[in-house]
Amino acid sequence: MLPKFLIADNSQEAPDLVYVVHTEKPRCIIQCDIDGFYSNQKIYWTDEEPLCTDDIETLMEEAEEFFETELENQEELYDEEEDN
Template sequence: MLPKFLLADNSQETPDTIFVVHNEEPKFIVESDIEDFWSNQVVHWYSDKPDSEALIKQLLEDAEEYLEAEFENQENLFDDEEND
């Protein structure tokens, strides 16, 4: 079973862009600035776009929370490696 969210990048083509992939329905990819999730954001829908703006807003907030938690976890892992 795939996780709800995945991170992706294409550092050779767009080094300042991060992609957050939502694997559950409705499926979509958020393309955004790596430093500011809400900057230059584009949502690519692979499922039908929901009619509910409230649902879309919640899905994007969930994606941002996931991204922030992943970045924090990566920092903690790097800190742990440096301390070993």
């Protein structure tokens, strides 16, 4: 089973952008700036876009929380590696 969210990038095409991939329905890929989730944001729906704006808002909040937590975890891992 896939995680609910994944982070992807493409440093050759768009080095300043990252993508948060939502793997559950409604599936989508959220493009954002590496420095901020709502900067340069664009949503690419791979399933039909939900009609309910509350559902989209909830999905975006969950994606932002995942994104921020994942970046913090990566920073901690890199700090630990540098200390060793």
